[in-house]
Amino acid sequence: MAQIRDVAKLAGVSPATVSRAYSDPSKLSESTLHRVLAAADELKYKPSSLAQLFREKRTNTVLVMVPDIANVLFARVVSGIERVAVENKYNLIVSDTGDDAAIEAVGVEMVETYRADGVIQLGERPLSELHPEGEQCAIPFVQAISADPRGRYPTVGIDDRKAAGMMASYLLSQGHRRIGVLAGLENRVVTQERLAGFKDSLAAVDVPFDEVAVEYDTYSMAGGERAATRLLSRKGDLTALFCMSDEIAIGAIRTAHDQGFILPRDLSISGFDNIEFGKYCTPPLTTVMQPAEQIGEVAMSLMCDILRGQTMPKTHEILPTELVVRASVQKLP
């Protein structure tokens, strides 16, 4: 591979001049610029990013830590991050953490050893290691898909409590009073927020909250199946299931079908996230739209701001959600 020296020699100038031909062409005379460019072209010269980045002490790379890249919601967020990254000439190193704290800790190291300029974390694991002693965050960091307002670092997400409340209100407005909850993992902030929103709406219309009608499991279709199986065997009188994710809802639909329920006649089911498959369920899933791509875009924009300005804004961006009414929730007479 040709390098800057070769070009300089061929063009009869110094390496510095060649370098400036790229970084600030206005500093060169018309004729020299032309000569340099021609020489570079002839030798097919491409500056070594490795050398450039080493000099600049920047990597132009952002690390994205994803609990599970095969999860469609996360994949869409990554997609949004990508779009903005490309626009701003950043590369993305994607790390599938598998929800493993050990792998996540590597993220900090990658920034410290100059392999990445910053970290975007999807999901809510707080990564306490990243933020020693409650001080200002040590490295450029943005958390997406979790808008924990108590966090000390910038976050991008939705108002889970409000969004869940919106869906619960809708179920109530359709006449449902005995509503089961298929929750995700109990120890997640997301789960607690959505549960709180659900309770808010019940309280607002004086419907008592039935603690027994809540089943926790993983945020997955398999989790939805398991949770639904347990709940339906325990509570036979429910008219609706409030599911904390579309995947959970899809699992619940499978279980309900298998148990002979006719949907939505015998049981209404609502989801959360609005993944594409929900539209293709039978019946099509009523859910809450979470702007996944946009969350990714905003997160990456924030990261760009941080990297450019070196300041760490303490914002908590809350993006709007929307009720998506389809056919899986029925209006009771």
Place this chain on the structure above:
Amino acid sequence: MAQIRDVAKLAGVSPATVSRAYSDPSKLSESTLHRVLAAADELKYKPSSLAQLFREKRTNTVLVMVPDIANVLFARVVSGIERVAVENKYNLIVSDTGDDAAIEAVGVEMVETYRADGVIQLGERPLSELHPEGEQCAIPFVQAISADPRGRYPTVGIDDRKAAGMMASYLLSQGHRRIGVLAGLENRVVTQERLAGFKDSLAAVDVPFDEVAVEYDTYSMAGGERAATRLLSRKGDLTALFCMSDEIAIGAIRTAHDQGFILPRDLSISGFDNIEFGKYCTPPLTTVMQPAEQIGEVAMSLMCDILRGQTMPKTHEILPTELVVRASVQKLP
């Protein structure tokens, strides 16, 4: 950030010794090693990857080009690539090409400018730019999810023709004779291979192939909906739909439901890929299992071999597929 000089000074040795303490500790005496490590620890010294990589002229990074990261099949392949990458201490730069050739060309450049050591491409765009003049491939390159045996570069995938034939044979064995085909994009090798496999099986039992019963569209749920709508309005007598992907099948199921078909009684539908959602369809989707994660793993292993050995094996790894029988295909009387 502390650097090697600081550690050397504190330990009372030369930078070279500190360097060796990491790269080949056996070269140091017990006491020096201990002293160096203690000093490094005290200063929280982390060698700068940027400097190391610059010296070594390697990036320890592989570029993965994905047509659409939000596609579950691709996401699973990436997941498999990830696993092997982590094992071998490689980082992954993931680029969502959006099926755009311009972005894909950037891949070559990233290797040429030392931003990545090699490229794994998902999907089948041939990227002729990568392989100028039919010579041995210029940069470390592996293509996954497409086992085009005519390619000059290593590939990992399945035998699409055989797999499609297997499914077609199954449909035939269940008594279906008037089978419609919902194909993906017509100009893709994958599509042509699967169609060929379909024809193979028909020919084997002397069932004539009906050219009119093929509809092409994108490999997506929306594409499946559109294609199914067109096909069903044109051909009323079909007993089964052979879909070239699960997403297409899921779209077709939606369309069939909407048109009042009772599935699978009135119409059998088969998919291809075995994505997780197929299991949760109504009815659960009969499909062909494609080992997506494994394809990713093999692709990355191949890449590791190439990067280590500098040789570009001309293998075409064919991974096994499996018929997954669920409920969306009915046995005709």
Place this chain on the structure above:
DNA sequence: ACATTCATTACAAACGGTTTCATTGCAAGC
């Protein structure tokens, strides 16, 4: 005609490690 300014361009240091080669000191072999 000479000083001054400005536009161009060259020179050389710097970035932070790794590695080659040379040096030192000590133990073993004759």
Place this chain on the structure above:
DNA sequence: GCTTGCAATGAAACCGTTTGTAATGAATGT
């Protein structure tokens, strides 16, 4: 006792850019 060999370590070169500073020369002003 002197040579030889080996283990341990240091000095310095090197990787390919960028950039601060100096040098050059032409143009301008007086």
